[in-house]
Amino acid sequence: MQIYLPIAEVSINAFLLLGLGGFVGVLSGMFGVGGGFLMTPLLFFIGIPPAVAVATEANQIVASSFSGFLAHFRRKNVDIKMGFVLLVGGIVGAAIGVQVFALLREIGQVDLLVKLCYVLFLGIIGILMFFESLRAIRRSKNTSLKRPTKKRHNWIHNLPFKAKFRTSGLYISVIPPACIGFIVGILSAIMGVGGGFIMVPAMIYLLGMPTKVVVGTSLFQIIFVTAFATIMHATTNYTVDMALAVLLLIGGVLGAQVGTRIGLKLKAEQLRILLSLIVILVCLKIAGDLVLEPKELFSLDMGIKH
Amino acid sequence: MTLLVSFLITSNAIAERLVAQLSKEEVAITANFDGSEIFIYGAIKHENSNKTTDPLEVVITVSGPAEKLHVRKKSKHAMIWLNTETIEIDSAPSFYAVASTGALKEVINNTENLKYKISIREVIRSIGNPATIQNPTDFTEGLIRIRSENKLYQDLDNSISLTDETLFATTINLPSNLVEGEYTIRFLLARGGKVIDQLSTTIPVNKVGLERWIFDLSRQQPLIYGLLSLFIAIFAGWLASAVFRNIRI
Numbered sequence: 201m202q203i204y205l206p207i208a209e210v211s212i213n214a215f216l217l218l219g220l221g222g223f224v225g226v227l228s229g230m231f232g233v234g235g236g237f238l239m240t241p242l243l244f245f246i247g248i249p250p251a252v253a254v255a256t257e258a259n260q261i262v263a264s265s266f267s268g269f270l271a272h273f274r275r276k277n278v279d280i281k282m283g284f285v286l287l288v289g290g291i292v293g294a295a296i297g298v299q300v301f302a303l304l305r306e307i308g309q310v311d312l313l314v315k316l317c318y319v320l321f322l323g324i325i326g327i328l329m330f331f332e333s334l335r336a337i338r339r340s341k342n343t344s345l346k347r348p349t350k351k352r353h354n355w356i357h358n359l360p361f362k363a364k365f366r367t368s369g370l371y372i373s374v375i376p377p378a379c380i381g382f383i384v385g386i387l388s389a390i391m392g393v394g395g396g397f398i399m400v401p402a403m404i405y406l407l408g409m410p411t412k413v414v415v416g417t418s419l420f421q422i423i424f425v426t427a428f429a430t431i432m433h434a435t436t437n438y439t440v441d442m443a444l445a446v447l448l449l450i451g452g453v454l455g456a457q458v459g460t461r462i463g464l465k466l467k468a469e470q471l472r473i474l475l476s477l478i479v480i481l482v483c484l485k486i487a488g489d490l491v492l493e494p495k496e497l498f499s500l501d502m503g504i505k506h
Numbered sequence: 507m508t509l510l511v512s513f514l515i516t517s518n519a520i521a522e523r524l525v526a527q528l529s530k531e532e533v534a535i536t537a538n539f540d541g542s543e544i545f546i547y548g549a550i551k552h553e554n555s556n557k558t559t560d561p562l563e564v565v566i567t568v569s570g571p572a573e574k575l576h577v578r579k580k581s582k583h584a585m586i587w588l589n590t591e592t593i594e595i596d597s598a599p600s601f602y603a604v605a606s607t608g609a610l611k612e613v614i615n616n617t618e619n620l621k622y623k624i625s626i627r628e629v630i631r632s633i634g635n636p637a638t639i640q641n642p643t644d645f646t647e648g649l650i651r652i653r654s655e656n657k658l659y660q661d662l663d664n665s666i667s668l669t670d671e672t673l674f675a676t677t678i679n680l681p682s683n684l685v686e687g688e689y690t691i692r693f694l695l696a697r698g699g700k701v702i703d704q705l706s707t708t709i710p711v712n713k714v715g716l717e718r719w720i721f722d723l724s725r726q727q728p729l730i731y732g733l734l735s736l737f738i739a740i741f742a743g744w745l746a747s748a749v750f751r752n753i754r755i
Contacts, residue, residue, distance in 0.1 A: 201538070202682065206716075206717040209684070209686075210683045211539055211682030259736070259739055262736060263743040267747045270744065270748075271750070274751070308578050308589045309588070312589065427736050431729070434731055434735060435729055438724050438725060442720050442734070442735050442738070445738070449739055449743075450742065453742050453743050453745070454746055457746050496648070496652065497581070498578065498579050498644075498652060499589070500575055500653075501575060
């Protein structure tokens with residue numbers, strides 16, 4: 201069944217969009233990522249104009265992350281206080297990111313920047329997470345070896361403005377989470393993603409938050425940052441396609457629920473190794489696009505103000 | 507309804523004239539719009555017998571709203587393919603189809619093609635490119651290639667049927683990725699490579715129903731539109747969560 205998208209001005213099969221939404225939704229629920237890092241490139245691939253894809257994806261992530269968030273919230277797996285600290289940084293970052301995006305769009309390099317960001321961040325995070333998870337799995341199999349129970353004490357614990365994050369069982373400065381939120385905010389505006397795939401590992405490895413709490417807290421922050429981005433895109437670029445968003449989010453919210461349940465059944469290490477493999481795969485695909493000679497050297501840019 | 511069309515008399519000793527009609531008055535873009543086709547037909551009125559032996563030919567062009575755009579070219583720098591050169595196209599139609607009774611090159615000679623701007627290359631207007639661009643025509647060719655692949659630019663040689671040098675008919679397929687606006691349809695009558703009569707009409711392409719409503723809201727009330735999009739997202743997220751809470755998998 202074909203459907204004509206009023207803002208994107210293309211006709212696409214509705215079931216394809218529902219399916220894409222569902223697939224990405226499952227990942228969203230499982231890993232606490234918005235799924236944008238997969239969905240945005242997929243939307244480019246099926247012929248949605250990039251500006252519409254990025255803006256509409258922000259809107260769709262609101263739905264899937266809200267759905268996933270509620271499931272985690274009921275299980276008390278959300279550190280609201282930590283979420284707010286991340287959010288403050290995130291909103292500031294997103295506002296700056298939108299400006300950077302507009303500037304690069306003008307000189308025609310937004311495509312390159314987006315792809316380089318993907319390759320760099322997905323590559324580093326994917327590889328780090330993969331090896332860490334492998335070590336964790338090996339450790340848990342080898343029962344004779346004692347798990348290191350010592351809490352890491354590094355420079356992060358010497359910063360001022362300390363606060364108690366009860367749900368996470370942490371007493372740390374608010375500066376590192378605010379900085380993480382800020383960086384994620386910038387990247388989410390530039391890359392058209394929620395930023396969960398960066399935030400989740402940062403919360404685990406930099407802040408030392410328990411994996412159980414990380415997913416729900418990440419979703420909490422993503423809801424607000426992407427909602428902010430949706431409004432920004434709708435009012436400045438008119439690129440949010442409601443019809444496209446509805447189709448993606450129907451699949452997305454259902455998928456997120458299924459994903460959350462799958463996620464609860466898997467062990468944290470297995471979850472992380474799966475996510476790391478997906479991240480590395482997407483990274484390789486995008487890197488390939490940059491390095492291999494494209495079939496069409498020319499591209500059109502219709503976004504010129506008359 | 508017969509579309510009343512303007513006659514452009516090219517000479518006072520005109521021998522043949524065009525009359526034309528379209529199968530529909532407008533193209534409505536609905537939610538399940540998946541392209542459309544327009545059947546275009548008409549007749550040639552012979553007003554006095556002409557002794558020339560060259561056969562009559564008909565050319566029909568359909569063009570969508572023109573727009574300004576950038577064409578960018580990638581080249582390899584330090585292992586990476588990136589956009590390095592850009593030219594601005596001052597005006598290019600968002601859709602363009604040229605149908606003719608024969609091969610366009612034979613039906614219309616080069617001078618007439620330039621004068622009447624018939625072929626796709628003549629319609630695309632690009633002036634004042636930076637001197638650093640060595641082959642600006644490559645960019646225009648790139649534009650034509652990309653749009654042709656998306657069926658937005660169509661070269662339709664030999665696609666008009668002409669019976670007894672009087673009745674002509676053709677079908678133009680409009681793809682699903684159409685842009686809204688007034689589409690201009692031009693009819694050109696040619697003999698011996700020269701245009702002897704031309705007329706033109708327009709057909710509106712418009713979004714209707716829900717498509718229209720969504721589009722208008724997004725332009726006229728962007729904040730309300732954005733908030734409504736968010737509301738739908740939050741509601742859908744909550745609904746799925748509420749439903750799934752009661753259905754244990």
